[in-house]
Amino acid sequence: MSVIAQPLNTELLEVESNGVRLTYLEQGHGDPVVFVHGAFADYRSWQFQIEPFAERFRSIAYNRRYAYPNNRVGDYSDNTIENNASDLLVLMEKLQVGPAHFVTVSTGSFIALYFAVRHPELVRTLVLMEPGVVSLVIKNAKSKLEILSFFLRYPSSAMTLIKFSKATNSAKEVYERGDARTAARIFADAVEKSSPMRRKSSESPLFERVPPVIQTMFIDNMRDLMQGLGVVEDPVFTCEDAKQIRAPVLLIRSTPALRPIVDKLTQCLPNAEVVTMLHDGDQGRWFEPYPFNSMALKFLAKHC
Numbered sequence: 486m487s488v489i490a491q492p493l494n495t496e497l498l499e500v501e502s503n504g505v506r507l508t509y510l511e512q513g514h515g516d517p518v519v520f521v522h523g524a525f526a527d528y529r530s531w532q533f534q535i536e537p538f539a540e541r542f543r544s545i546a547y548n549r550r551y552a553y554p555n556n557r558v559g560d561y562s563d564n565t566i567e568n569n570a571s572d573l574l575v576l577m578e579k580l581q582v583g584p585a586h587f588v589t590v591s592t593g594s595f596i597a598l599y600f601a602v603r604h605p606e607l608v609r610t611l612v613l614m615e616p617g618v619v620s621l622v623i624k625n626a627k628s629k630l631e632i633l634s635f636f637l638r639y640p641s642s643a644m645t646l647i648k649f650s651k652a653t654n655s656a657k658e659v660y661e662r663g664d665a666r667t668a669a670r671i672f673a674d675a676v677e678k679s680s681p682m683r684r685k686s687s688e689s690p691l692f693e694r695v696p697p698v699i700q701t702m703f704i705d706n707m708r709d710l711m712q713g714l715g716v717v718e719d720p721v722f723t724c725e726d727a728k729q730i731r732a733p734v735l736l737i738r739s740t741p742a743l744r745p746i747v748d749k750l751t752q753c754l755p756n757a758e759v760v761t762m763l764h765d766g767d768q769g770r771w772f773e774p775y776p777f778n779s780m781a782l783k784f785l786a787k788h789c
Contacts, residue, residue, distance in 0.1 A: 522589075660711045
């Protein structure tokens with residue numbers, strides 16, 4: 486293992502998984518907690534969770550393949566849910582992490598669910614925030630009939646996702662012109678507009694309000710997000726898959742556009758409880774960490 490110096494007065498270690506470098510930060514002792522970040526992010530997404538969790542747990546926040554500052558090889562077509570789950574297995578084996586708690590968000594939650602079905606012996610609990618498992622509500626994203634059905638069942642969610650997609654394309658165009666900072670600002674604003682609590686008219690956009698470390702994280706990961714759009718096709722994850730997961734699960738419901746997915750998982754997971762976090766959706770972890778930290782730590786304490 487080598488060490489990479491970081492500007493945040495931390496040291497990232499690294500392991501190799503299937504020819505890809507995975508960097509990670511580890512703090513604390515006790516039962517292991519593995520943080521799995523989403524897209525457009527890296528371990529810094531958990532900036533305000535790592536230390537509070539490390540007071541009781543062995544906290545491991547790793548950077549998924551292609552997340553900053555990991556090496557970038559290939560054409561992103563191998564940045565699949567399946568390969569990320571394989572990376573997670575390698576990480577746990579090399580760090581000698583036994584059954585662990587997983588705290589996850591977005592794509593990271595999908596990876597954790599996929600991992601839990603295939604390696605149930607390594608999963609003690611799952612904390613899933615805004616799990617991006619689209620196939621639970623749209624089995625075939627290429628089917629016009631299924632897309633129409635989704636519109637009819639969840640019109641508000643559908644319109645939000647369309648607007649989000651358009652904003653993402655705008656961010657990509659700006660990024661391709663060489664302006665990563667503006668692209669990050671456009672994308673962050675689109676994320677905020679999908680959250681339950683929009684900013685007040687007197688407040689600046691999300692990108693300007695988040696801590697500098699999060700701004701830097703956005704910019705550092707723009708290339709990964711932009712180059713990865715449309716390249717990778719997610720595997721189909723069904724209700725029957727979810728029913729196989731016996732570990733206790735905490736589902737955190739936040740962004741309205743993704744609530745149909747959370748609601749479906751609530752029906753399918755045999756051992757799940759649901760809470761709603763209203764403060765700025767997922768981004769609330771960066772402004773007011775206590776609600777998220779309190780929910781997750783309380784849940785983990787029940788299952789230690």
